Amino acid sequence: MTTIERTAYPCFKRLISTRELAEFYTPSVDEALWAREHTRNQPHHLLALLVMLKSCARLGWFPRPEKVPAVVVEHIRECAGLPVGTVAGLGPTRTAKRYREAVRSRLGLAFDPDKGRLLAAEAMERAVVIKSHGADLVNVALEEIVRAGLELPGFSTLDRMTGTIRTRTDNGLHARIVAAMSLEARARSASLPTVAAGERTSGFDALKTPAHKATRSRFRELAERMEWLDGLGDTVAWTAGVAPAKTAAFAAQARVLSVGEMLDIVEPKRTAMVACLAAEARAGQGRSCGDAPQARRSAPETCSGGVGGAPGAAQVADRAVDPVLS
Known part of the structure; x- marks a missing residue:
């Protein structure tokens, strides 16, 4: 609302x-x-x-x-x-x-509720694929109605339309993201919001952890995290064709949820949210590596994002002796 x-x-x-x-x-x-x-x-x-x-x-x-x-x-x-x-x-x-x-x-104001709702719906349908906030959708609808010289419908009418259109569009995007994932990637994503035996946190919690700046003391940790993120799958392909604002919005929705709350989300929404969170984490990790260009030259495979091509964490750490990281 x-x-x-x-x-x-x-x-x-x-x-x-x-x-x-x-x-x-x-x-x-x-x-x-x-x-x-x-x-x-x-x-x-x-x-x-x-x-x-x-x-x-x-x-x-x-x-x-x-x-x-x-x-x-x-x-x-x-x-x-x-x-x-x-x-x-x-x-x-x-x-x-x-x-x-x-x-x-x-x-000079026309009273035509049906036309007003139609214009509002069309404007919202165009905007919802790139905008995530309900306020933005209401605003684009207002622009069209005012431009047509129509009396504004009640706010509650526009708010209900926003909820309906956004839910329908988001459901379609969730299905699209999951369809772009391999069965193995879906299975890996599905296992993230669970805590393995002997562990205190889940992979989902690890995804929500923000990327640290690349420093020498943390390079081994960053290399291992990058290798783990790459092992989840091709996050770029999963979210291809989805507006960055929508990917970020789905990731933000997942980031504020606990493991238990995440497990209450039905499919395919849950897997799509995890996929977007992984995509955001992978992009953030890439930016973190970009903060240390000399480190990137020392270990190009790790920071380039190639899936399956990342060297072991220890191997990277051994090569990462560079004054920039000191």
Whole structure:
């Protein structure tokens, strides 16, 4: 679930400044005359229509009357010259509907929920393959709806669409990643979130351990880790065609889980998350080796990422006597 504060969805601020009141919620003379004509100068209806007009002009949608901040209503009442104590009231539902239609006409805003949802879905479908955060998907949908001159749908509608589309797309990517893995690689990945007899941690925990900077004292450890990561399989091939942002997002999801929580994840999502975590770990280890160019020249096979071509850890460590690593 995405929180509205993390998106560009327009809503009332908790604290509205005097400047904002003056800039966005002050009715012009023309707007006041227009409202008086539509309400026959009835104070309660006049205030209600002006509040609807200025709120919709600012937000792009109609908030419920009780959700409009009192400071906004009071500011509009004062600007319209209405008596103190005047309450924004609409009476029958058909009156509110007629006023909304009048506001849309004046603002050039179209009310077409079906078209709005269609545009939102199309925008989200295009963006979801490269974006992982729900807020980003909501924002691209907002851009398309505003560009089309449509009244915005409710935030909850966009949030539900985001969840549905992201889940469907992520499921497809999970299946794609696992399909790119050999049976042996799948089996190795499946065994990582388990603690072997006599061990205190799992391979999954080792994957989550960040790469250390290459130094002489740690070179043997780095070489052994690189050899272990290479032995898991060709992580580059597993994630080929998947946007780096999505690979990183799947890895991040796995990184915050414990072994027990990981085992609760159903397939193929679990294996795909482990695969992305392995890909991120392998890339991070490669960058770590890149921090020591002289070490890379001393042991090119280890830092190049070739699967199955890495020399033994002791052999690499014996060759890695270089002033750079001191």
